[in-house]
Amino acid sequence: MKTHKVALIPGDGIGPEVIAEGIKVLDAVAAYDGGFSLEFTEFPWGCEHYLRTGEMMPADGIDTLSHFDAIFLGAVGYPGVPDHVSLRDLLLRIRHDFDEYVNVRPVRLLRGAPCPIKGVSQADVDMTFIRENSEGEYAGNGAWLYRGTSREVVIQDGVFSRYGTERVMRYAFELARSKHQSLTSISKGNALNYSMVFWDQIFDELSQEYADVETHSYLVDAASMLMVRDPARFQVVVASNLFGDILTDLGAAIAGGMGLAAGANLNPERVFPSMFEPVHGSAPDIAGRGIANPLATVWSASQLLDHLGHPQWGARLIDAIERLLVEAKTLTPDLGGTASTQRVGDAVVRLLAND
């Protein structure tokens, strides 16, 4: 029997609460399937670990994780540890060192999910964001000169390589081709006269090569307006690290909220493990109360199952989430319900059993 080794990093705040339900659901899937098993190894890394040890993860953390088939992460970040430390030393480090250069974030309005835009049907909100995940505005390049003096200067550089830009766009073109969907590029070539002009140029070059794929290109400000006014225009979307991050929070808001937004950090060549996580953070405002919505984590578990070669289970998890939303009996407060995190996890398991 095939055993998949999955590293767990529950992290901080609501991270451990939602990951517990993700594990519950994944264990149920493996039991119902009977043809594969999942072996979980938990790592207590994150902000509490930082406060104890001065580091977000041990020095050999990346080496440790490299032996797993996938990583399942809750959220990191907590008051008392600067966000740029928690994000950069754990999450961005893993994405970077494992060359997880594709961040797949579905912005899809599931059956039964609330949409704040009037007159929008489920078919209108069905996007797949491909966010560049290894360089761009988050490359971490810059300087802080004359710190603390009146001459203080900061420089934050965006880094866009031909290699990095082309590979994420190729991934998006291939995906659009396989789904028979259009591909939209997000840009800001009018103001960012090096990085985004370069981005547009590479998108144009690849458009010639993928002549069968319908393409569009929007400036990021116009795109954020159009995503609300006319979301049906967007199918597969490719964006830089920063623009993709911002637009997918907007996407989460129109597709049911942060409690339903999932993301996969993929190393498509599978040289390194890929990482699956809900898009939301550690939500300190609701942590410890047992009311966090675990469905974003269940959706990430579905992406994890797709990646491990069990797409039929990936689809069945999405179907279970949809039935739960339509049934509307067992939902957390962010979706208008009164159920606890655990009860929602139990309900997903129950719906899987009734398939």
Ligand code: NAI
């Ligand atoms: P957040 O996503 O943690 O929370 C934003 C709002 O959405 C809060 O009102 C929260 O209660 C709500 N929310 C989020 N997830 C929810 C869920 N599953 N169910 C119900 N409600 C949910 O973002 P925020 O407040 O900006 O950041 C909090 C901390 O998380 C910070 O330290 C930040 O750096 C970190 N963060 C970590 C991320 C990660 O680990 N991938 C991503 C974003 C933020």
Ligand code: MG
């Ligand atoms: Mg974000």
